[in-house]
Amino acid sequence: MSLSLRGVGLTHANGQVALSTIDLRxxxxxxxxxxxxxxxxxxxxxxxxxxxxxxxxxxxxxxxQQPWRLPAGQRQKLRARIGLIHQSPPLPPRQRVVTAVLAGKLGQWSLGKSLLNLLHPLDLAGAQAALARLDLADKLFERCDQLSGGQLQRVGIARVLYQAPELILADEPVSAMDPILAGHTLSVLNDEASRRGSTLLASLHATDLALAHFPRIIGVREGRILFDLPPAEITPAQLDALYANEQLQTLPASPATAPVCLQIPRC
Structure with a gap:
């Protein structure tokens, strides 16, 4: 079992309920x-x-492991086994891309090796190979503040590819990319997870990308899971309920269904 949540709730300090009785395996x-x-x-x-x-x-x-029953040091070691991809990667503007990618291993390296890597990149070939999979090999020595938003997102993904974690968590990882590049990037991420046997969870606002690239879809609304299904079993009515009051979004046609819209008015 990679992860399990039983009755998980999250209430922020201001009283806002973010998650309510989440069960997930x-x-x-x-x-x-x-x-x-x-x-x-x-x-x-x-x-x-x-x-x-x-x-x-x-x-x-x-x-x-149960992270919140571990001492802080052991919890940090657990986090080193998890790769987190941010929508806006927290990369220092003046940092070079090679250093940003190699930072994926900092949680696995000794302090001395980590400090040495900041002065002299220790694995140029490894960083370049990760970047090449995302068509960024030519950006190896660029500064992060010289990249576009989509390029920065791909650098963040390359860092996780280099890290090779057991669990990959991606928060809107392709939101700054055009549809073709987003699809290619998700294919690379899925291929990496399949090749290594890693678990992958990605939050996506683009429903068409989710349905096209993932074999299991979880629909979340108001902090609750509304459905947990394979793409072929998700109905237009379920998507309407999930995105009620959201801006109209169009789904791609599938072999079993004609094109549908998520919201009223219907296509």
Whole structure:
């Protein structure tokens, strides 16, 4: 079992309920997309799974450990086994791309090796190979502040590819990319997870990308899971309920269904 949530709830300090009685089980090597409207709780769920936020209630198990019952040092070691991809990667503007990618191993390296890497990159070939998979090999020595938003997102993904974690959590990882590049990037991420047997959970606002690239889809609204299904079993009515009051979004045609719209008015 890669992760398990039982009755997990999260209430912020201001009283806002972000998650409510979440039950979720994911086996090792599964690949899931989390979809839902803005403010549904997708990012909060990923932050709980990354052990960056402690749930207000319920139990969580990650990689066969209960993070909030571990001493701080052991919890940090657990986090080194998790790769977290941010929508806006927190990369220092003046940092070189090669250093940003190699930072994926900092949680696994000794302090001395980590400090040495900051002065002299220790694995140029490894960093370049990760970047090449995302068509960024030519950016190896660029500064992060010289890159576009989509390029920065791909650098963040390359860092996780280099890290080779057991669990990959991606929060809107392709939001700054055009549809073709986003599709290619998700294919690379899925291929990496499949090749290594890593578990992958990605939150996506683009429903068409989720349905096209992931074999299991979780629909989240108002901090609750509305459905947990394979793409072929998700109905237009379920998507309407999930995205009620959201801006009209169009789904791609599938072999079994004609094109549908998520919201009223219907196509």
């Amino acid at each position: 994911v086996t090792s090597g599964e690949r899931l997309a989390i979809i839902g409207p803005s403010g549904a709780g997708k990012t909060s769920l990923l932050r709980v799974l990354a052990s960056n936020l402690q749930p207000s209630s319920g139990e969580i198990e990650l990689l066969e």
